[in-house]
Amino acid sequence: MKQKYILRGCVLMVLVLCTGRLFAADQCIACHAGVVGDKPSALFKHDIHFAKRISCADCHGGNPKAEEMEAAMNPKQGFKGVPKGDAISQVCARCHSDSTKMKTYGAALPTNQWGNLQTSAHGKLSTTGKEHIAQCITCHNAHGIVSVKNPASPVYPLNVVKTCSKCHANAAFMRTYNPSLPIDQAEKYRTSVHGALNAKGDPKPAVCSSCHGSHDIRTSKDAKSSVYPVNMPVTCSKCHSDAQYMAKYRIPTNQYDKFAKSVHGVALLRKHDVGAPSCNSCHGNHGATPPGVESVSKVCGTCHALNADLFSASPHKKAFDDRKLPECETCHSNHEIVTATDTLLGVAPEAVCSRCHQESQNPKGYAIAKTMRQLNDSLALSGSVATALVNEAEQKGMEVTEAKFKLRDARQAHLQMRTMVHAFNEDKFREVINKGMAAASFAKVEAKDAIDEYYFRRIGLGVSTLIITILSIALFLYIRRIEKKQV
Amino acid sequence: MMEKSEAQTSDSKRDFLKLILGGGFLAWIGAVLYPIAAYLKPPKQNEVEVSSVKVGLLKDIEKDSGQIVKFGNKPVILVRTAAGDVRAFSAVCTHLECTVTYRKDFGMIWCACHNGKYDLNGRNVSGPPPRPLDELRVTIQGEEVSIFKKS
């Protein structure tokens, strides 16, 4: 029996000599697991690195073959003990940033994690001044690291929120970094559609890292961040525009396409106006959920305050509430909100009023809608006539600053009228219209005067040319006469 | 007889030509002098619109109030804060160029078109305005308040 063991031992020794090292021969595990029985070594046995036969010494240094503790854990043998601070991530990066090394372990993992981390908020900022905020082990654990796809991993989708909120829900910790940062993200997340599904064990809905990224997390104010307002729609659309991915949830996947065409989308995506609303402006970010009928006008009203105020005080408020119609969306739609034009108003087929105010059923509302549209059109018409006249006068080289000043007022009335329409009150509407009409007619008169002046100049020139021509001809004849006499 | 008539026609012709010459000359003088006389007549607005405007006396401007002043062909809003400071800004909203007004109830400069609000330093604080109002310089000499373009 003993001989057999010796033989096996010999074979093992040969194997060790051949391959360089072997876990069975790893004295670290032998001691720490067997004799000391500490937690790290216990965890490490389930670690993916253990399975790949990576030794404790590969991270902690020392000589794993030495049986004596003094020799094995001798700093002269390169023993480092427990790496501290940034040194931790540097240890990981020795392999994880080296694609050739990673290949020898048969891993097809990316090798840019360490680089990404260094550009991220976690890798750039520091609260203590000694080390950066997050090391690899902060999220991935130190011993017992398993693949992301393994449900036991702290970065498995169902665990991510818990992992992140270890710090992000900790007021005392977050204060050391930025006292004004909220710490309720996880709490809000649980109220969101994403959070509810996640709690039910569905790994597909978005978790923290789906939107914020993993190693390369940047603050939302960083223009390169995936949650920077301009980038937000694309980030959301990664899932929400993927019909296959979303099939299970039976919701549309055209929101991004619609949004991109909308007035908000154009402002945000093409003009890069960060003041324009992004997905999260209406849906919330951590508590992402579609706003209900009740709250949609509040959502729009955060920016379009005056319109919302006027609407709330208007007769439509009650009518909409009774019929459970969403307030803004009923006329303006949701994702594909195009620039509101005058055609929305009135009873023409493309107008929205007549959807409810049909002539047969609601003649009064129909009549008012029609009148308001007519008022609007007459203001628009006199505005454009005045503008055309002013432009004509200007093209003729006339000075029309006064008229242009008044045109501003007419234009302002047109803009105000578009706001005032939300009061759905004919008198108030008329008031604004009349102000605009007065300004437009003043500009028209000024411009006409300028154009008259232009023609007056030409007539004046004609008259003086006539005078000079007659005078010249008379003079010419006179000279001829004199010279005839002299001859 | 013949000679005489010839002389007569020539005389009348000469008179006619001279008449035209004289009349034409007078008309020409008129055509030259009229524009000059009209030019020299003082125009309705007898000063060049310039880089400064006198608003009035300080005591006539209430505290916690604002007024629109015509500055050349652009509106300017002159605001007197509750503390008594006098400030002036371009009254053209930076969003869609409506004319802003002072709202006593907010203590802010407000644009009626889209509810844009500016604080009393001209900074856009809420609503759609993308940038602050341009500020003008206000000087008070004795009691006289004047607004100047910032150079």
Place this chain on the structure above:
Amino acid sequence: MKNTFKKIYAWVDERLELQDLIKFMAKKYVPVHSHSIWYYFGGVSLFLFIIQVVTGILLLMYYKGSEGLAFESIQFIMSKVAFGWLIRSVHSWTANLFILTAMIHMFSVYFEKAYRKPRELTWLSGMLMLFLLLGFGFTGYLLPWNELAFFATKVGTEISGAVPVIGKPIMEFMRGGDDVTGATLSRLFGFHVAVLPGIFTVLLGLHLLLVQRQGMSEPSHYTDQPERERKTMPFFPNFFLRDVLFWLVVLNLIAILAVFFPWELGVKADPFASAPAGIKPEWYFLFMFQTLKYIPAKVWFIDGEVLGILAFGLAGMLWMMVPFWDRKSSRGEQNRFINYIGLFVVMFIIVLTIVGWLA
């Protein structure tokens, strides 16, 4: 009525001896020949000068020569003052036509060799007036204080600053400082309305006096004819009335230009803005400007620009001195060389102006 006029005339005549003047004018004859037309360009230049004086004084009633007000005051003249647009456009158009007619007058005198003894002083005073005219153009161009004028003045004064030794002080004198500022405007305004008109009037008086004293020059192809074949016409009224007729036509032309092509004002100068592309001087400086561009940066060891300016200075000097070195013409002999130089200069100016215009 007629008697009253006669009485007034008699009253004035008694004191001023107008009769003598009329006799003098009546005795004055203008030679008639195939090139007589050139005689009219001197007269029309005089007429344009009168227009400039009148419209210039009118503009002064409203113009304000300071950095903050210059542009606005012209805007005011153009929009608020009745016929202000006309007065300004006439002043601007006439300025350009004036330089054109003065140049034609000068070249016609040159080719007819009218500068020969005894008219050297007439030529000199005329040349000096032409230079003053360019000065009028240069100083007047800045007065509206618009962008184009601002940068053209900047470039113009910079070029003079390139001349060694005296260039820098001249540039600072013109600019009233290191750079083109409000000080430059005040300075050039002063030159435009006081200094230059004063000198110009003195020279013009001298010029006219000499012309009246010496009479019209008779070119050699005229004097070569036998005495009885030489045609003449009385200066008064024949030539004078023709002059007036031409003036009327020119006045009408100016009115048409002013109405159909009102002089633009552009945008106000902003000293801190970057220069707009394609800054060009006025057309009468264009040929010099364009030539300076063609001269290489370094010729031998001299700076190209300096060389160009010196060459133009020298050429101008020689041109002005032509009565003194063209002895042959003064002796009444043919001097084709003069004609060749003149033709070359005319071609040079025309071609480079066109090239500069198109560039």
